[in-house]
Amino acid sequence: MIVPRYWSEATQHTRHAGRSFTLKRFGWSDVSEQAAQAHALERVQAALSTLQAEGDVRRVDHKIAYNGAEGLPIREEVVEQHGDVVISRNSYGALCLNTPDVLFADVDFDSRPGRGLSLTVFAAVLGVSLLLAMLTGMGWLLALGTVVALLGGRLVARRLRALWVRLRGGVEALALARIAAVVQRHPELNLRIYRTPLGLRVLAMNATYAPASDKAQALLAELGSDPVYARMCRNQQCFRARVSPKPWRIGVERMTVTGSWPVKPERLAARRAWVAAYERQALAYAACRFVTEMGSRQVTPRAEQVRRLHDGLCRVHDSRLELA
Known part of the structure; x- marks a missing residue:
């Protein structure tokens, strides 16, 4: 799992078989911008070699936050790092916890008829x-x-x-019953359940998981997690959980300085001003609230470490705070 701290982009103009090509590739590093630039140059040269060998190549890396299909890590600002657990700021400004091996699954309530x-x-x-x-x-x-x-x-x-x-007791009761059925089928599980604004969040405490493994993907499917999230876990080799409110739920206008990280230097001041206003408003809200725990009560120290970080950032135990 990689959420790099530094990003760069390299461009190569060339001609091949009478056609003009402009190749662009991103590079990334946790060490320095110079290392990211060197990586970008290495990747654009690899693209040029592919063009010369095969006659065609993808011109650019698409500028989207989650681009595992093209081999890119998550393109977000790194706000904090706790070992290999990264807190990043997503495209609309909320904070997300990224972990390579502690399973999170958000399950939205669904009252639509099948x-x-x-x-x-x-x-x-x-x-x-x-x-x-x-x-x-x-x-x-x-x-x-x-x-x-x-x-x-x-x-x-x-x-x-x-x-x-x-x-049957409402959408929350149905969702809890589904999770309870999963635990009954797999008694080794120990799942912490949180209430989110539109559903439930599940945190597996009994073991660590490889995001792309059949075991993790099967558990996400059984819990009813979003298939798009499951694909992101597989492609990006990590699990994610949003740990601060969505801006539009707390009366904050959407961030106008959008696009993939990093933003242009001339737009950093506007972004920082937006973040400061958002964080002041977010103090009155929680991202989720603890509901219950199901299963074996077995806890791995790694999951407990991530749980403490998650619960603190989400402010799960302050019942006075509105969910957002």
């Missing part, structure tokens, strides 16, 4: 319409039923899903 329920409602409305049309000889009833099924089926499915969720 495709199966929507299809069942559609088929039921259509079936009733067909039956009425056959019994009465009024073919227009089937046409009317088809229109109702198409236009109203999803709404009916949503209402039925919402009713079912309420009867």
Whole structure:
């Protein structure tokens, strides 16, 4: 897992087979800007060699924060470093904890009807319409039923899903039940559960995990974690958890100095002013709140170290703070 402190970019203009090429590659380092520049030059020369050998090559590294598909580490400002645990500031200004081996999974609440329920409602409305049309000889009833099924089926499915969720105790109870079922299937697990603004966060305390391993990916899937997050874990070789509020949830305008880190020197002052205002406002909020712990109670020292850092940054035990 790499969240480098220093970044640079190298450019190479060339011609090949009668065509002009401008190749750009990023370089990175935890040592110095000079080392990052040397790495960028090394990578752009490697791209040039590929062009000469194969006749074509990707022109640029795309400027996005998570670019594991192109072999790039996370492009974010490093705010703090605790051994190999990195606190970075993401593209919209919130702080994120990045760890190479302690598993986090955010699970959003979902009250939307599944495709199966929507299809069942559609088929039921259509079936009733067909039956009425056959019994009465009024073919227009089937046409009317088809229109109702198409236009109203999803709404009916949503209402039925919402009713079912309420009867089961609400979205949080359902999410907790899903996690409890995972623990029942894997009794060696020890999972700490936190409440986030839109769901739950799970922290595995019993063991460390390699993010790209089948074991970690299977656990993320069982917990119901976002597939995009699971891919990020695999590509970037790390787990992540947001540990400060989202700006728009605390009345702070979105950061106007956007784009991948590092920003241009002339824009640093504006970015720093935004960060200062954001951090003042963030003092009144928590990123998540501790709910419960499930499983074996086995704790690895590595996970405990990360938990203390996470809980302190998120301010999980101050019940007076609003989640954001």
